[in-house]
Amino acid sequence: MSADLFCPPTETWISLSPRYLTQRRLGAAIGWGLLAAVAAVPLWIIGAPTIICLVVTAVGVAVIIWRLIRQPVIFRAWGFAERDTDLYIRSGVWIQRMTVVPYGRMQAVEVEAGPLQRIFKVASVKLVTASAQSDAVIPGLDPGDAARLRDRLTERGETQAAGL
Template sequence: MTVNALEPWPDSVEWRRVSPKLITVELISRGILLLIVMIGLVIGWVASDHFWLFPLLMGINLLLAVWRSIITVRAVKAWGYAERGDDLVVRHGLFVRRLSIVPYARMQYVDVTAGPLERAFGLATVQLHTAAAASDAKVPGLAPEEAARLRDRLTALGEDRAEGL
């Protein structure tokens, strides 16, 4: 089998997708940020002599928010992870595709986090930590039960594989 480095999503891997609820969480987060920026622009508009500049900035901000929302939907659908025999594989990205392969023996610890918005939608994020900061990987948008199962499995596999080193 020939491997192409420019095609990082191997077909031989059985990918698990993150929850589609993550799209809603991401869009709400972006909406809150947009609201804060728009409030700041309105305040600047009212307090400034540059009458034409602030409506222009608000329009650009709205266009960027619509574009970023479309990208967010596609980006969440690109997230995936696979548990293989010796490692965890995590993929994400649209324009810049990223494929992280984290050997179980190299994992130092595994975090499960859930912010207020994630908890409201019944989601959690699994964060893997290794000795090399650049190789850390995360899997967002998991049901809390799946996040706990993955954390426990990765921890057990990491301890088991580390004993052989």
């Protein structure tokens, strides 16, 4: 499949904040670490054979390592490009996704930051459009960049919608 399918015609991609990668790695380590512990600890407590306990623990550690190694690849797959009349958002490694949001179709632009995002000083920008199918989100932006993007998108959306 052509790489041109997932590139805007002339603009360059804007990447996410490097702090988002750190947040994703920590989230993966904690989430998968807890899941591995939930699987392995009861086996040790009930006195399961040592080999079974070691295999379950090793599988858990392998999954955590795999998830940590994958995070930079997933991180680099994300990007967005602002054009005159629309916003391009790309993501995905195995299943690549390109979302094009015309500014005139935007109804609202939301900025979100959960507890872990606030700790790592990143925010997400979510676009609400006239389509019920739209799920356009740009995660992992610096809060200042997210606020500026929200303001630019809102202004462009109002300008484009006024022409309808």
